[in-house]
Amino acid sequence: MVTYRCARRIDGIAESGIRKLFDAGGPDAVNLGIGQPDFDTPDHIKEAAIRAIREGKTxxxxxxxxxxxxxxxxxxxxxxxxxxxxxxxxxxxxxxxxxxxxxxxxxxxxxxxxxxxxxxxxxxxxxxxxxxxxxxxxxxxxxxxxxxxxxxxxxxxxxxxxxxxxxxxxxxxxxxxxxxxxxxxxxxxxxxxxxxxxxxxxxxxxxxxxxxxxxxxxxxxxxxxxxxxxxxxxxxxxxxxxxxxxxxxxxxxxxxxxxxxxxxxxxxxxxxGDQSPVAAMREEYRARRDLFYDGLSALGYSFPRPEGAFYVFLPIERDRIQEAVAKGLLIVPGSAFGNNAPDYARLSYATSRENLRRALDRFGTL
Ligand SMILES: Cc1ncc(COP(=O)(O)O)c(C=O)c1O
Known part of the structure; x- marks a missing residue:
């Protein structure tokens, strides 16, 4: 029988708590789990890549x-x-x-x-x-x-x-x-x-x-x-x-x-190149931050208004995080980010305003 032996340095390394979320949730899920922009790469950047391919810079x-x-x-x-x-x-x-x-x-x-x-x-x-x-x-x-x-x-x-x-x-x-x-x-x-x-x-x-x-x-x-x-x-x-x-x-x-x-x-x-797409994304994130923060506050959540990136770090007990995920609201438990914030969840607002409104509706049912 073959024994497959991995190095000790890997033993204590856990799978990322976020990666698991990629696979979770049905078609109706509202995914606030993923920390990546929902915008497309600006065209002038794509064109530069296409040019590089055509010119054989490969x-x-x-x-x-x-x-x-x-x-x-x-x-x-x-x-x-x-x-x-x-x-x-x-x-x-x-x-x-x-x-x-x-x-x-x-x-x-x-x-x-x-x-x-x-x-x-x-x-x-x-x-x-x-x-x-x-x-x-x-x-x-x-x-x-x-x-x-x-x-x-x-x-x-x-x-x-x-x-x-x-x-x-x-x-x-x-x-x-x-x-x-x-x-x-x-x-x-x-x-x-x-x-x-x-x-x-x-x-x-x-x-x-x-x-x-x-x-x-x-x-x-x-x-x-x-x-x-x-x-x-x-x-x-x-x-x-x-x-x-x-x-x-x-x-x-x-x-x-x-x-x-x-x-x-x-x-x-x-x-x-042109930096205006960055400013446009910032403005959209800002509007979403306000929509989402104000909506969560209206539901009774009390926490400081986020100042940057595209995350809300919400104080919410562990069993309610599980309830949220079970209801197709994909949020990342604070435990994925270390030991100090088990009763928090990270919510990414790098998603459409429509999705954020759907998420608020579901938070309202918790
Ligand atoms: C704080 C922070 N640093 C680094 C990274 C990694 O970025 P990249 O996709 O460029 O590897 C991320 C991605 O989520 C991040 O949130």
Whole structure:
């Protein structure tokens, strides 16, 4: 008999609580489970990809990405984020996910403490564990913002601090004062900051501030996925000190070789072309946020108005989450995002207003 043996590092890794939802629910289900834009990729970006195919730009690219894209990203970081990175400090990856994986693999040693928001994006803790690190959750306060004092208490001796504003799953935006305070505190203690900024363009009242404005030992992670409705194209990047880029390339060149060539040309069009589709998506998300938040409030739910991304993080008891899912209202339990928010659920409003109204009707029957 054959014994199929997998590595111990995989043993403790659970299946993503969100992936399960993809398969759940009948034809009548209202799916608020999936964190991906429901918009189509803008036409000028698709055209750039089609052009790249026609022109035969279909081979391997340099490991770190095509020079045009690294330059376009460097220009974007200067223009939008006030950050000065040369193209040699940018590594193009297969989505933000690979960028996070590379950063963990290149920086984390066995047993290193990796501070991750809890509740936080589903990949942070597993990627830290796969890299051999020990994920430690950072709690939130009752406004669903990071508890700064609790984060500071955990900082001594940690290797990495992961920040994510706007946050998946809370939909909250950290104020500049918090980002500055945490980055400066981390830098004083030689803790490297990984700042995941994939939702930077979906902020409804304030403006995004990049963590790298406040320290040098910071890795900025971003992607075309959310900003340009390009989740399936798999383009992301990390911008970091040269030493980290060189280390990340060592991993990337062997596991990925390069991000998809065609998608890289599309990403050049995304970063250098017309930005009005991004503003239009932001306005639509804002309108949906208001519709949904006001509707849930009218049903008696009491929680802070989400400030960014496209998520509502709703206080709701575990058995009512199960009741909702049983009634075809697909929402993600807070337990999918860590240990600190079992009595919450994440609701994505990256879906039509009509679907949101149907969801509100169903919430009314719980
Ligand atoms: C906070 C956060 N970071 C990173 C990612 C990964 O993005 P990508 O699709 O570019 O891999 C996601 C996707 O849901 C996310 O929510």
């Amino acid at each position: 081979g391997y690219t340099p490991n770190a990405g095509i020079p045009e894209l690294r330059t376009a990203i460097a220009d974007k970081l200067k223009r939008e984020n006030g950050l000065s990175y040369g193209p040699d400090r940018i590594l193009v990856s297969a989505g933000g996910s690979e960028a996070l994986h590379l950063a963990m693999m290149a920086l984390v040693n066995e047993g290193d403490r990796v501070l991750v928001p809890d509740p936080g994006f589903v990949s942070y803790a597993p990627l830290a564990s796969i890299a051999g690190g020990r994920p430690i959750g950072l709690p939130f306060d009752d406004t669903l913002h990071l508890d700064v004092e609790a984060a500071k208490e955990r900082m001594d001796g940690a290797r990495i601090l992961v920040l994510n504003s706007p946050s998946n799953p809370t939909g909250m935006v950290e104020p500049e004062s918090t980002i500055r305070a945490l980055v400066e505190y981390a830098q004083d203690r030689h803790v490297t900051v990984i700042s995941d900024e994939v939702y930077e363009h979906f902020i409804y009242e304030s403006r995004h501030v990049s963590a790298a404005r406040f320290g040098e030992d910071v890795i900025t992670i971003n992607a075309t996925s959310k900003t340009y409705a390009m989740t399936g194209w798999r383009i992301g990047y990390l911008a970091a000190p040269k030493e980290y880029i060189d280390a990340c390339i060592k991993v990337h060149q062997y596991c990925q070789a390069c991000a998809t060539s065609i998608a890289q040309y599309a990403a050049v069009a995304a970063y250098t």
